[in-house]
Amino acid sequence: VQLEESGGGLVQPGGSLRLSCVGSGFTFRSYGMSWYRQALGKERELVAAISNAGGRTNYADSVKGRFIISRDNAKNTVYLQMNSLKPEDTAVYYCNAHRPATPTRYDYWGQGTQVTVSS
Secondary structure, eight states: OOEEEOOOOEEEETOOOEEEEEEESGGGGGOOOOEEETTTTTTEEEEEEOOTTTTEEEEEETTTTEEEEEEETTTEEEEEESOOOOGOOOOOEEEEEEOSSOGGGGGEEEOOOOEOOOO
16 A cells, blocks of 8 residues: 655745645555644644545645645546645645544554645
């Protein structure tokens, strides 16, 4: 099983980035997918989540109206479009796969991709 994130980097405040996460080794379309982030010295927090078929999404209040999560089950990929980025969005962003009705200890995690928002 593998979740591979990409798309992170350094961007100026107000800029945009699109993160991608490709899953392999499991039935991607059966899993809800999420993006979490962890800033230096802080706990990991949920940023955005999307249901297995893509019909339902939810967002942290801090990113509502700026970030959009989407998925393409044909490509085993989940995306996070991040717009109007702020310095406080700086963090390592992790992709998560969760099968509904199963304990979270069975979740899959990616290795993370660094996003730095700075002028």
